[in-house]
Amino acid sequence: MRLILLGVPGSGKGTQGAILSSQWQIPHISTGEILRQAIANQTALGLKAKAYVEKSELVPDYLIFDLIRQRLTAPSTQRGWILDGFPGNLSQAQFLDQLLATLGQSYNRVFSFYVPTDVLVQRWRQRGRSDDHPELICKRIEVYQEQTAPVIQHYRQQGCLTVINGDRPVEIVTHFLQTSFSDLSLTIQQKTVNTSERLINKERQILSD
Numbered sequence: 713m714r715l716i717l718l719g720v721p722g723s724g725k726g727t728q729g730a731i732l733s734s735q736w737q738i739p740h741i742s743t744g745e746i747l748r749q750a751i752a753n754q755t756a757l758g759l760k761a762k763a764y765v766e767k768s769e770l771v772p773d774y775l776i777f778d779l780i781r782q783r784l785t786a787p788s789t790q791r792g793w794i795l796d797g798f799p800g801n802l803s804q805a806q807f808l809d810q811l812l813a814t815l816g817q818s819y820n821r822v823f824s825f826y827v828p829t830d831v832l833v834q835r836w837r838q839r840g841r842s843d844d845h846p847e848l849i850c851k852r853i854e855v856y857q858e859q860t861a862p863v864i865q866h867y868r869q870q871g872c873l874t875v876i877n878g879d880r881p882v883e884i885v886t887h888f889l890q891t892s893f894s895d896l897s898l899t900i901q902q903k904t905v906n907t908s909e910r911l912i913n914k915e916r917q918i919l920s921d
C-alpha cells in the first residue's frame with residue numbers, strides 16, 4: 713500500500729499515518745518529523761534544514777529529494793509506505809512521479825485532510841510543539857496555501873485524490889481511510905465500528921456533493 717497524506721498542521725494526517733503504519737506494518741515517512749529529528753541530532757541534513765524549519769519555511773527541494781530517494785529505495789519500503797507532508801510543492805510532486813516511474817511503482821491514493829479553522833486553532837493550542845506558536849502556524853498555513861494547494865489540484869486532476877473530513881474522532885477517520893481500500897486486495901484487520909458506518913456514509917455523500 714502506498715499512500716500520500718496532505719494537510720495543514722493539526723489536520724490529523726500524522727496521527728492517521730502512525731496508526732495505519734502500525735496496522736499495515738509499512739513505514740510512516742513524515743518529512744517534518746525526520747527533519748525535526750535530524751535537527752535534534754545535529755546531522756548534516758539537520759544543520760542545513762534548521763534555519764528553514766525554525767522559520768516554518770519549506771526546506772530546499774534538493775535536501776528533501778535526497779531524503780525521499782533514500783527512503784523509497786530502502787528495503788524497508790518495498791512493501792509500501794505512507795508519505796506524510798510530502799510532496800510539499802509541485803516540483804516535489806513531479807520528482808515523486810519520476811522517482812516512482814523509475815522504480816516501477818505508483819501510489820494507491822492521495823488523501824487531503826480538511827479541518828475547519830476554529831478546530832485547528834484548538835488543536836494547535838493543545839499540541840504545544842515549539843513551532844506551534846501563532847506566528848509560525850500562520851506562516852505554515854501561508855506556505856501550505858501557496859505551495860501545497862497546487863499539489864492537491866495536481867492529484868485531483870489525476871483523479872487519485874480523496875478529501876477527508878478530519879474534524880471527526882480519530883477512530884472514525886481511521887475507519888474511513890481503511891474502508892476506502894475495501895475494493896483493493898489488501899488484508900486489513902477491520903473492526904466494525906457500528907455507529908461510524910452511518911456517519912461515514914453520510915460524510916462520503918457530503919464530500920462527493
Ligand code: AMP
Nearest residue numbers: 743744764765768769770771797798800
Ligand atoms: P510539519 O511537521 O509537516 O508541519 O513540517 C515541519 C517543517 O518541516 C515545515 O515547516 C518545513 O520547514 C519542513 N518540511 C516538512 N515537510 C517538508 C517538505 N515536503 N518540503 C520542505 N520542507 C518540509
